[in-house]
Amino acid sequence: MDIHQTRTWVRSIAAAMDQHKDHLTQLDSAIGDADHGVNMQRGFTAVVAALDGYEPAGVGDVLVKTGTTLISKVGGAAGPLYGTFFRATGKQLTGPVADAEQLAAALDAGLAGVQKLGAAVPGDKTMVDALTPALEAFGAAARAGEDEATAAEKAAEAAETGAKDTIPLQARKGRASYLGSRSTGHQDPGATSTALIFRTLAEVLKP
Amino acid sequence: MDIHQTRTWVRSIAAAMDQHKDHLTQLDSAIGDADHGVNMQRGFTAVVAALDGYEPAGVGDVLVKTGTTLISKVGGAAGPLYGTFFRATGKQLTGPVADAEQLAAALDAGLAGVQKLGAAVPGDKTMVDALTPALEAFGAAARAGEDEATAAEKAAEAAETGAKDTIPLQARKGRASYLGSRSTGHQDPGATSTALIFRTLAEVLKP
């Protein structure tokens, strides 16, 4: 993944958030406070603006800038969590390109940042439930010598499955946890936006 | 009309207000503030309580007490107006019975009190539009030598017609006047309660 592709990825996430804003908000209104779509859209719109005219030295710079902007613009739970994810991922990637293994390691650092901040573990019905299988799939593919496009496709599929698999879970973190057993039967909005993020990565890297 | 009949009249008004509360309120919600039924019911419930155990010396005492209680308990436009009507009527009737002509003159004094206080003239779409034809009919019958029962029946019919005839009028007094031309097409609640008051009088005096 080069700088150009990284920019395209982030721009594509912004487009995806525009497109899926209402769906994410609808999911968040079932078990949260009906703002996840708006939050993500506001954040990535700001990211696109921040990247405009920005001259990054490396792939990581794009992601750090993305994370920093998300932290500054989103608020709520998703802002610091996704912001940290992109910042921590970006900090690992100093070069002008990142290969599959480098990207896998960087994304793992991103997830570690999310978990350090939010203390969620898989099964808590959060974005971690999409991030974890996505990064496992990505890492496994990378270690097996697959290229980034293939790894990203597998990660996207795993994230989508992970998001769907949050449906039966009872939330233990975030606003949804207040619902108790009533949080089951609904898909987690953050896990869903994570799936969108990996789907766009797969599309951008598709040869 | 003797003291007993006068008491019965006032009690019957209370019963009529109970029964027609919702209708009066509905009329008042179209061109007023939806409280005329409640106001009248509250007022006459208090009147019945006030008359309980009260030993009047004359017919007029019952009506004065009725008016005083209405003034103390109703509020709004109807409280002082009906209160004054009954008080001013009652003040004319000092004896233990009142014949048709005495009653006619007393009711005229009641209407004069209403008009002095509220400054409404016929055609303004108020209770005066029912009171005026009712008292004209009552007076005409009395002057023609008819008995109270007949006079009251004619008054009731005239009041009912008068109330109906307020429908096309544009209000010039009270809250309905704020509606401007939108007040037309609706029957005035106060004129309607006046018609009820005369209908009960006719029923009470019916031999």
Added chain:
Amino acid sequence: MKKLINSPDTVLDDALAGVAAAHPTLKVDLEARIITRAGGPSVGKVALISGGGSGHEPLHGGFVGPGMLHAACPGEVFTSPVPDQMLAAAQAADGGAGVVFVVKNYTGDVLNFEMAAELAGEDGIEVATVLVDDDVAVKDSTWTAGRRGTGATVFVEKIAGALAEQGADLASVAEIGRRVNAASRSFAVALSPCTTPAAGKPGFELAEDEMEVGVGIHGEPGRSREKLEPAAAIVARSLDAIFADQPLAAGEETIVMVNGLGGTPLIELYVAYADVAKYFAERGVRIVRNLVGNYITSLEMAGASFTVCKADEQMLALWDAPVNTPALRWGA
């Protein structure tokens, strides 16, 4: 009907019990249904007394206290109080210098206060009346009961109350009250209706995309029903109506209230106030004092009313004078 009440019949009595429990600075006579200052009458000072239907809280009970009202007479919801209440209030509040009745111009209020004034007079209490009729939505013509009284009531009560507190005589207190009323204009827009407990259903209906322009504080109809507009347009049409009735020149000083009708969040009132400030700035008319909040409400009605008082120096000085009531407090 969804209300936090025990029964439609007891709303007023229950609420008065709550006022009594909440405010040690007030004395609530649950029997006579009057709210007076706990300290009793101010000997030698004029006492300001107001009243009207309930459902407009904090008006009037929330404005009883040093620097403002001496007594309030709450009627049933949206129904003017009865003369007995005003008489009891006059008797309880008169400090020997007479009482001023502040009366909003509705037939019911006017008639009941008129009767009370007569009764109080018979009791040897001097009474002056200030009639408030600031709502420009309704024309004062032979076709109406006159202009309705609304937001200016708050200004009259604050400013005349301050003068009374300073020891001015009955005529002066009444006069400043009348001057404040004459200098004030109001206009309201409703986005949704309200439901009185007794009626149990909304006083009028508004479609999802409609608003009532020029609505009265009891939900009385206004000038017209229009498609819902952005705040800036609602503010502009309200202030246009006010300025058309009382033109204000650049440099003139005003007190402005953006008042919530009960169901409108404060954040929206601030949005509206920003538009009000812009409207005034564009015309060079100065807002030197303001109130933004719920001061004279219509139960849970959504919407806002706008009141503009062209204030002179005396009014401003009296505005700034200390006031200590549940709903308006400064300098104390």
Added chain:
Amino acid sequence: MKKLINSPDTVLDDALAGVAAAHPTLKVDLEARIITRAGGPSVGKVALISGGGSGHEPLHGGFVGPGMLHAACPGEVFTSPVPDQMLAAAQAADGGAGVVFVVKNYTGDVLNFEMAAELAGEDGIEVATVLVDDDVAVKDSTWTAGRRGTGATVFVEKIAGALAEQGADLASVAEIGRRVNAASRSFAVALSPCTTPAAGKPGFELAEDEMEVGVGIHGEPGRSREKLEPAAAIVARSLDAIFADQPLAAGEETIVMVNGLGGTPLIELYVAYADVAKYFAERGVRIVRNLVGNYITSLEMAGASFTVCKADEQMLALWDAPVNTPALRWGA
């Protein structure tokens, strides 16, 4: 959606412009989205800073002023603010004695304030955090993000703000804030939902005869959905929940708030307060201070929240200390 706004996207900016225009005692930085005291930082004094999603007005901006907050950071409606805001607020408000962040316990608020505390620390500003988690509707367990923060925020801000005003050091101000929180419990009941401008439709649905028991200030679900009840029953179940969590013995002194959620008329809050006073009287528990009104709202939601603080002498003395903010003012 019927709102007095210009556009869902500009609600916060427009409202902040209104706050700026309305309150000369406040300084509003529209760029940084912070509200501070017009007078600038108080040199040598601890500065109390709070923030959270908007839509809860007057919280927090309405509590900025002498004796209470030094700065408020309003987020988008129902969305916690971002660290940049808290950092800007800390920089603007720090008088050299450090800042206290008053944070309601929601994941978003906690994470953003945490980040801000780190950034402020890097800037050499000492930061202490008081986490408010008074809502007994939700249990603090491994299954939840902890108890939610609600009405106690007002008590914490008033009492800790008073101590800061007196010149106490950072640790003491934070400590009293934590003590007030620990001594406070809240419970809310919603009769109707609310609609955020961005969402355009209600956050949840309630049938005509239903209420949400234990609702959160963003419309988070509570303990159960029940058939609508009279005020006395709603008060009893709310106070039962509070007393079950923190038993209060006869003779103990409390500060009690009956808070409107935004769409409930003040007259109904007084009805509820009468029932609250009765409930306390029956148990011999004393209410020695109270607030009845809209202090921490949820847009136009109908309903009320109840907050009880078991107050000691120091808390009461600090409660009575002068405060001069748009929404809470006495002694000044």
